[in-house]
Amino acid sequence: xxxxxxxxxxxxxxxxxxxxxxxxxxxxxxxxxxxxxxxxxxxxxxxxxxxxxxxxxxxxxxxxxxxxxxxxxxxxxxxxxxxxxxxxxxxxxxxxxxxxxxxxxxxxxxxxxxxxxxxxxxxxxxxxxxxxxxxxxxxxxxxxxxxxxxxxxxxxxxxxxxxxxxxxxxxxxxxxxxxxxxxxxxxxxxxxxxxxxxxxxxxxxxxxxxxxxxxxxxxxxxxxxxxxxxxxxxxxxxxxxxxxxxxxxxxxxxxxxxxxxxxxxxxxxxxxxxxxxxxxxxxxxxxxxxxxxxxxxxxxxxxxxxxxxxxxxxxxxxxxxxxxxxxxxxxxxxxxxxxxxxx
Amino acid sequence: xxxxxxxxxxxxxxxxxxxxxxxxxxxxxxxxxxxxxxxxxxxxxxxxxxxxxxxxxxxxxxxxxxxxxxxxxxxxxxxxxxxxxxxxxxxxxxxxxxxxxxxxxxxxxxxxxxxxxxxxxxxxxxxxxxxxxxxxxxxxxxxxxxxxxxxxxxxxxxxxxxxxxxxxxxxxxxxxxxxxxxxxxxxxxxxxxxxxxxxxxxxxxxxxxxxxxxxxxxxxxxxxxxxxxxxxxxxxxxxxxxxxxxxxxxxxxxxxxxxxxxxxxxxxxxxxxxxxxxxxxxxxxxxxxxxxxxxxxxxxxxxxxxxxxxxxxxxxxxxxxxxxxxxxxxxxxxxxxxxxxxx
Numbered sequence: 001x002x003x004x005x006x007x008x009x010x011x012x013x014x015x016x017x018x019x020x021x022x023x024x025x026x027x028x029x030x031x032x033x034x035x036x037x038x039x040x041x042x043x044x045x046x047x048x049x050x051x052x053x054x055x056x057x058x059x060x061x062x063x064x065x066x067x068x069x070x071x072x073x074x075x076x077x078x079x080x081x082x083x084x085x086x087x088x089x090x091x092x093x094x095x096x097x098x099x100x101x102x103x104x105x106x107x108x109x110x111x112x113x114x115x116x117x118x119x120x121x122x123x124x125x126x127x128x129x130x131x132x133x134x135x136x137x138x139x140x141x142x143x144x145x146x147x148x149x150x151x152x153x154x155x156x157x158x159x160x161x162x163x164x165x166x167x168x169x170x171x172x173x174x175x176x177x178x179x180x181x182x183x184x185x186x187x188x189x190x191x192x193x194x195x196x197x198x199x200x201x202x203x204x205x206x207x208x209x210x211x212x213x214x215x216x217x218x219x220x221x222x223x224x225x226x227x228x229x230x231x232x233x234x235x236x237x238x239x240x241x242x243x244x245x246x247x248x249x250x251x252x253x254x255x256x257x258x259x260x261x262x263x264x265x266x267x268x269x270x271x272x273x274x275x276x277x278x279x280x281x282x283x284x285x286x287x288x289x290x291x292x293x294x295x296x297x298x299x300x301x302x303x304x305x306x307x308x309x310x311x312x313x314x315x316x317x318x319x320x321x322x323x324x325x326x327x328x329x330x331x332x333x334x335x336x337x338x339x340x341x342x343x
Numbered sequence: 344x345x346x347x348x349x350x351x352x353x354x355x356x357x358x359x360x361x362x363x364x365x366x367x368x369x370x371x372x373x374x375x376x377x378x379x380x381x382x383x384x385x386x387x388x389x390x391x392x393x394x395x396x397x398x399x400x401x402x403x404x405x406x407x408x409x410x411x412x413x414x415x416x417x418x419x420x421x422x423x424x425x426x427x428x429x430x431x432x433x434x435x436x437x438x439x440x441x442x443x444x445x446x447x448x449x450x451x452x453x454x455x456x457x458x459x460x461x462x463x464x465x466x467x468x469x470x471x472x473x474x475x476x477x478x479x480x481x482x483x484x485x486x487x488x489x490x491x492x493x494x495x496x497x498x499x500x501x502x503x504x505x506x507x508x509x510x511x512x513x514x515x516x517x518x519x520x521x522x523x524x525x526x527x528x529x530x531x532x533x534x535x536x537x538x539x540x541x542x543x544x545x546x547x548x549x550x551x552x553x554x555x556x557x558x559x560x561x562x563x564x565x566x567x568x569x570x571x572x573x574x575x576x577x578x579x580x581x582x583x584x585x586x587x588x589x590x591x592x593x594x595x596x597x598x599x600x601x602x603x604x605x606x607x608x609x610x611x612x613x614x615x616x617x618x619x620x621x622x623x624x625x626x627x628x629x630x631x632x633x634x635x636x637x638x639x640x641x642x643x644x645x646x647x648x649x650x651x652x653x654x655x656x657x658x659x660x661x662x663x664x665x666x667x668x669x670x671x672x673x674x675x676x677x678x679x680x681x682x683x684x685x686x
Binding site: 027028175176178179180181183186187188190191193194200201202203204205206207208209210213236237238240241244245247248274282283284285286287288289290295296297298299300301302303304305306307308309312 | 370371518519521522523524526529530531533534536537543544545546547548549550551552553556579580581583584587588590591617625626627628629630631632633638639640641642643644645646647648649650651652655
């Protein structure tokens with residue numbers, strides 16, 4: 001995707017090194033981080049220089065390939081890469097796949113790791129082509145958090161249909177939820193859209209109902225972290241609120257995700273445990289001061305406690321449809337396809 | 344109300360000077376600002392050292408009384424005080440009432456200004472007594488923005504029933520919406536509750552649906568900036584979103600406001616023009632750095648625009664009831680009482 005006048009993937013392998021857009025510097029600086037060996041790649045995953053399920057999966061696969069290339073003990077590398085992030089399903093999947101591939105040859109490990117990244121990119125592209133059909137010329141779309149190409153290897157999930165519509169000449173306008181407390185919308189989604197030169201406005205999370213009630217939103221599209229077998233979707237905190245408000249005003253609400261996000265082993269959303277994250281994410285904010293230096297400041301009443309649930313679960317009944325790399329489906333389609341393994 | 348071990352009003356007149364809690368320093372520092380003449384009081388209103396409809400009204404009345412005490416030309420003072428904030432109904436009401444009172448005597452102006460402040464405080468106290476009946480021991484209450492005593496002379500509107508319940512020994516827990524972009528919840532409401540030693544947690548605005556859906560909220564109470572004759576209520580952006588979510592989950596949603604907030608001349612919410620405020624409020628945040636200095640930082644993607652509507656309108660149909668200084672009413676009661684002038 002575009003960054004200024006160039007094109008980038010979020011993460012890629014070149015020779016023995018993994019390169020990635022350093023997401024810890026975004027949106028205030030654009031930099032490429034080079035990880036010369038698998039341990040550096042592990043520490044980049046841990047430090048969230050790379051984030052988002054798809055991008056983390058690719059990083060883990062590349063790290064395992066780097067370990068093989070360096071002749072490092074593969075079981076030890078497997079174990080260490082797995083432990084970089086505790087709950088990332090894509091990470092486990094990728095590292096194990098490359099580990100097994102490397103049992104045949106180092107070259108095979110590299111090829112399989114590359115294939116995982118390519119597949120992730122391709123899934124994003126196909127989500128874009130499927131979802132583009134939902135977008136009319138002139139549509140105003142609301143999105144929450146960052147389900148763009150920075151969370152994947154390329155294209156993204158929720159933003160991919162928007163990029164595709166824009167490429168086909170449709171005029172679109174994106175309302176970008178700030179997405180407190182970590183503000184991935186205001187920082188990453190806005191940065192992506194600016195670089196792709198798509199009209200957008202950052203809005204406080206509080207403004208969703210105002211916009212929807214005043215007929216300023218035609219469509220809501222978000223990503224998902226995990227989708228249960230019945231279609232219930234876990235995503236960034238606040239997604240549920242937008243889904244309820246969209247239903248209240250009769251506005252279509254879509255979830256965009258590749259097949260790998262659907263979890264046949266989770267019957268419904270009530271089985272998904274919601275992570276409670278550190279309250280400092282609510283109490284402190286970072287950004288650039290007038291001299292351009294990054295500062296972290298306290299933004300809430302000192303002495304008060306905060307509560308910081310990271311995700312919520314939107315019930316399938318509130319989801320108009322699912323935009324996947326295999327097409328657009330209803331929750332009933334999803335149930336059938338998951339059972340037959342065709343998602 | 345309590346600040347540490349002392350008791351304060353938000354604003355008061357002593358001799359020729361107006362004293363006020365400097366809300367520009369809160370929650371990071373507690374300071375009393377002294378305005379020795381009416382021009383200093385005007386500039387404190389303009390600089391938002393004092394904010395909130397009720398507190399601004401009291402400030403404007405005191406400023407007019409100060410102008411009389413100083414022997415200043417009253418028409419000129421009236422005009423200048425009126426122009427400090429363009430849309431504050433309580434301000435116009437108070438300054439004109441004191442202006443007319445001063446035509447009789449300076450002493451009369453001072454007494455009437457004092458009476459306006461006392462009435463505002465008394466309305467808050469009565470809202471507390473009426474609303475306290477809605478709160479059961481152990482209730483968890485969600486509130487948005489700051490409709491506490493800092494927005495009035497004392498007691499507040501939405502928080503007054505909570506203070507009253509606490510005083511009567513009921514255990515309450517308050518979820519405080521951060522209320523981006525200006526974060527009055529995380530800063531002012533949390534500060535008030537901490538000083539009154541009431542259990543509370545600051546939450547990102549995004550967490551409302553998660554909490555309500557998980558049966559962690561028994562009651563929602565917010566204030567209002569203006570309530571139309573049909574019961575539609577304009578309040579801080581995001582209030583509408585909470586009202587929709589509360590309705591979705593069957594949770595009671597109350598608006599607390601004194602009679603002066605109800606506007607018989609506005610037939611419905613659709614006549615209320617929503618102010619769009621400066622996008623810098625979304626793009627920048629201020630707070631204290633680790634050395635305790637106030638810093639302002641950019642928190643969104645540089646180069647992106649933001650959209651910042653200040654208020655939204657919650658339709659009467661979503662409001663369970665109105666907690667007023669005359670009792671708790673339905674929207675139908677409100678219509679009847681407004682017509683008969685008994686609100």
